[in-house]
Amino acid sequence: MDNDDFVRGDVTDQSDAAQGEAFTTKLSCKCLRLFPYRFEVTEPVKFTSKGVRIAGILPKKDTKFVLHIYKREVIKVIAHFASSEKAQPLITLYMLKRCAQYVKTQLQLPDDTANEQLAFKGNGSLHERRLLLVFDSINFSARETIKAMFNFVDEISTSDAAEIFERIAELDRKELEKSKQMPPRQLRPDEQISLLMYPPKGTGGLCIRMEDYMCLTKESYLNDIIIDFYLLWLRNTLIPETLRDRTHIFSTFFYKRLTTLTRATDVKLTAAQRRHARVQKWTKLVDIFDKDFIIVPINEQSHWFLAIICFPCLKGPVTYDTNQPVEPQQLKRHRAKKVPMQISNTTITSLAKRDSVSLPTMPIDICHIADDESERDEAEGDESDMASEDSESSNSPNRVTNDDVPAVKQPLILIFDSLAGASRSRVVATLRDYLTCEYKVKKPDAQKHIFNKDNMPGHCVKVPQQNNFTDCGLYLLQYVQQFFKEPIKDYRLPIKQLTNWFDYLTVTKKREDIAHLIQQLMDESNSNQRLILPVIEFPTLNGQLVEYPEKSESAEFEEEEGHDDEEYASDAHDDDSANTEMEVDPTYEELQTAKAATQSSTAATVTTNTTTTSVLPGTTTARRFMLKRGLQNGAAGSPSGANGADNNNVNQLELQLISSPKAVSSPSSMLKNRIAGIGVGSLKIRKIEP
Structure with missing residues (x-):
């Protein structure tokens, strides 16, 4: 069956069968199972000298399918004929891999159909695919024909057959519950759930x-x-x-x-x-x-x-x-x-x-x-x-x-x-x-x-x-x-x-x-309805880095002097509503006088790619820098808070000017808190002389 010259034909066409070897047996079939899938069989299943013909309907597609499985493609048969027992008769056909792929294609199934949910007792190994046929009844003549057709039929007991039908019923119950579920719902980022x-x-x-x-x-x-x-x-x-x-x-x-x-x-x-x-x-x-x-x-x-x-x-x-x-x-x-x-x-x-x-x-x-x-x-x-x-x-x-x-x-x-x-x-x-x-x-x-x-x-x-x-x-x-x-x-x-x-x-x-x-x-936890998380921006997509377009932003440092905290809050220092104003620390040069007056042992140096600033604690100087940052369309570029605070709130951010030892910030935390909202790479810094 592995040769490339094989052409699948109609197993009911027995015109080329040897004289006296042609036969056909028809059995009324309730359904075909290729686990975990179930298919309705619309015509009697035909067993012939060449193989088995099965015809039915694809679920939810109203499309007819026909399977022609050659006898030599079936490597094992497990059956329960239920001659006098209450259990329904069933026949399971174990197929070669090539035949299994053909069946999967005809039934329009995905590649992950393989499923070993049902175990059968019997000699031999389990193979990649198996078709399970459930019949209304199998008469004595049909039973003997099937046994003669496949000389490797393994009959299972009533208890084994009952166990199989219990698993089928459980699987059908789960599928029914799944079909009753509500359609998936796309969640919104602002839902408080x-x-x-x-x-x-x-x-x-x-x-x-x-x-x-x-x-x-x-x-x-x-x-x-x-x-x-x-x-x-x-x-x-x-x-x-x-x-x-x-x-x-x-x-x-x-x-x-x-x-x-x-x-x-x-x-x-x-x-x-x-x-x-x-x-x-x-x-x-x-x-x-x-x-x-x-x-x-x-x-x-x-x-x-x-x-x-x-x-x-x-x-x-x-x-x-x-x-x-x-x-x-x-x-x-x-x-x-x-x-x-x-x-x-x-x-x-x-x-x-x-x-x-x-x-x-x-x-x-x-x-x-x-x-x-x-x-x-x-x-x-x-x-x-x-x-x-x-x-x-x-x-x-x-x-x-x-x-x-x-x-x-x-x-x-x-x-x-x-x-x-x-x-x-x-x-x-x-x-x-x-x-x-x-x-x-x-x-x-x-x-x-x-x-x-x-x-x-x-x-x-x-x-x-x-x-x-x-x-x-x-x-x-x-x-x-x-x-x-x-x-x-x-x-x-x-x-x-x-x-x-x-x-x-x-x-x-x-x-x-x-x-x-x-x-x-x-x-895994939502059984009634699948909830789909909102789409948000990650720095990666499918594990690969993503480059987002940079926002149009600019910033400048302006040196101002002669204002205390109250004056700084006055209207004289209001800027256009499209700008965010933040205080930063005085330069080392501005604090030379203060350095002579303080005995503090703490100092920090902050170096950016364009300018160097030294910060000394204990100063009471009134001179300060203002950072003015233009925002495109009024949108703030700072990262949002951990619990989803509005980014526009960055316009209200004010950083305290260092005016006493208690207010001194370590360089690492100070710079992190100050620049986190503006993005170092987008800053254009220049000093404006008074």
């Missing part, structure tokens, strides 16, 4: 609403719901089961709750104990010291980054494979130094530690988490508490290979930040205090254990960096996913092999990936 509960069963489910989905739009900030949802989905589906049981993932609100000031109920508690008391119930049903990894997503200054507490159960470093104790590393500690940060064409260099300044915040609705550092309760931290990248390590690319130095695992707090440069020593110190208090609660009979910089080092890992101001949440999610996809095999510090952990496209297309995941889970 719940899209999905994940996981659909059990406690602790997350409700994803339309505003959460909308924050997947390009140049928008991911909110806490999307972060928590994807981390939970990662844990349930992508993290290997062996690691899943050894991993605990805190929600995005854990660190926020841990560090939010509340009224002290017990004045005898230390600051660390008060912080721990706020979240003590979060681990009521879990002992984190039985885990290897504790995932802590953190939001500061509307910026997402990640902390992973590694091996909190260990008291010191051990070999990675054999768990044999090894000598602790002699770690070098950070010294105060300039740490440059590059975002697009903007370079930010911090000249002092972040802990000495107060950072402004963006609107609360950006990430759903209020972030006022004046209300944050964190432990005191110092850069000297953090392991330096100069520490000698088996991971270091510059280290001479030494086979005698084994790979190790050790207690660590690793920081993964897509905007590296800001100090995270407070975060590490706060988490150490939390572990100390939690250990005392979970291990009351064990020897007291205080987590410090020696037995729980902190380290900021060099990882892929974002090149805009809105993708920090995507990078956090990719860090977690990559951490389990490509596990670290050696925890000696510093860890330098993750610089090229993943590429730009992998993390950029995550907005589209998460949207597809939400739609898939919605389809």
Whole structure:
């Protein structure tokens, strides 16, 4: 049957049959099943010396089909003739692949028709396709003819036939329910509805609403719901089961709750104990010291980054494979130094530690988490508490290979930040205090254990960096996913092999990936009507980068002087309604006088591709810059908030002028908050002399 000369003809034409071998048997057939499809048979099925002829109607098309299946194309027959039993008679024809493809074409079925929903008892293997014919009855003469026609008929019992008919009935019931469903409905972006509960069963489910989905739009900030949802989905589906049981993932609100000031109920508690008391119930049903990894997503200054507490159960470093104790590393500690940060064409260099300044915040609705550092309760931290990248390590690319130095695992707090440069020593110190208090609660009979910089080092890992101001949440999610996809095999510090952990496209297309995941889970959970998510702009399409046309925008810096805050708000400084005015910081040259008067130890340098500006705290100068930005057709170009706020609200944005040490912003957060709404690449900056 595999020769190319085969031409399919009419099996009822027996003109070329040998004398005495021609025969025809007709049987009334109720239906033909090619699972999961059902077809009405409009004519009696004819069994001839050449093969089987079946004629019927294609469902919903009113088109007739005719099948001519040659006897030599049938490799096996399973039958239940139901001579005296109540079960209906049936015959199943197992066909060669070439014949199966012909049947599929005649029945106009898609390529994925293959379905092994019904299992039959009998000798031999199951093949790619099988036709099941259900008859009203099969008389004795027809039965003997079919047996003689196919010398490999396998008769099944009444119970096996009954099981097949039960499955057929169940399949028909599901198809009936599906046919009663309402047609799909296209959702609108402004509909305030719940899209999905994940996981659909059990406690602790997350409700994803339309505003959460909308924050997947390009140049928008991911909110806490999307972060928590994807981390939970990662844990349930992508993290290997062996690691899943050894991993605990805190929600995005854990660190926020841990560090939010509340009224002290017990004045005898230390600051660390008060912080721990706020979240003590979060681990009521879990002992984190039985885990290897504790995932802590953190939001500061509307910026997402990640902390992973590694091996909190260990008291010191051990070999990675054999768990044999090894000598602790002699770690070098950070010294105060300039740490440059590059975002697009903007370079930010911090000249002092972040802990000495107060950072402004963006609107609360950006990430759903209020972030006022004046209300944050964190432990005191110092850069000297953090392991330096100069520490000698088996991971270091510059280290001479030494086979005698084994790979190790050790207690660590690793920081993964897509905007590296800001100090995270407070975060590490706060988490150490939390572990100390939690250990005392979970291990009351064990020897007291205080987590410090020696037995729980902190380290900021060099990882892929974002090149805009809105993708920090995507990078956090990719860090977690990559951490389990490509596990670290050696925890000696510093860890330098993750610089090229993943590429730009992998993390950029995550907005589209998460949207597809939400739609898939919605389809699985909605049984009555399919809801289709609104079409929104992603930076990728089908996993490939998309170039959107640039908007016509311009911006200029104008230097103004001699105005205090009240005068600045006057009508004399109103501009055309098509412009947005935002304050930016005075230049270093403008603040030379102020520099002599202040003893502040904090400074920051902000360098763009066209101009350099230095910012000094403590100044009371009244001179200021105004940023005037023209908007095409009055539309704002800033990314929308995480919960779908109107972009036009950017026209109301005002950034405070730095006039006191309390109002000083760190360069990284200041520039991020200031430029996020205007797009660095679209700015044309010039200085206008008074």
